[in-house]
Amino acid sequence: MLIRVHLLLVIAFNIFTPIFAFVLPTPRAFQQFPLSIAPRADFEFEFEMPMKGITEYGTAQVKIPPTLESSRIVVVRYSLPFGLDAAPSNGKVVVTKDGKNGELVGDILRQTTCWRGKNPGLFDVSKNADNFNAVVGALTSNDLSVTDEIVLVFERPLP
DSSP states (O other), X not given: OHHXXXXXXXXXXXXXXXXXXXXXXXXXXXXXXXXXOOOOOOEEEEEEOOOBTTBOOOEEEEEEOOSSSSEXXXXXXXXXXXXXXXXXXXXXXXXXXXXXXXXXXXXXXXXXXXXXXXXXXXXXXXXHTTOHHHHHXXXXXXXXXXXXXXXXXXXXXXX
């Protein structure tokens, strides 16, 4: 009984010990549990919004939280018309076939430029991934009547 109590005290000490402090050895089964993982900083980046003719819409400044533990942002531009092979998967829109402008299988579509009439904007695919029709609508709003190109923002998992 004394050994069990001592073991429980050691385990409780290890769970609440900061990462930089000395940690007493624990049984192998308990070493599988990670301590806490610090939250990642948001991605912050910018890109030029697509233009139509000589009309410029300026620079989009974007700040989005990562959805993966280890990843980076990839911004891809396509002249219209374009093709994208992606499908909904586990609450995300994921690339299913490598594209000619840099998107890779497994990349997560996070944002796309979209148009409401003659006004450009950004559509947050991550917040609307469960409504794939809305995602397709945002993608197809980028047509030649309002713009010559589309910008797609992907989150790429790192190995």
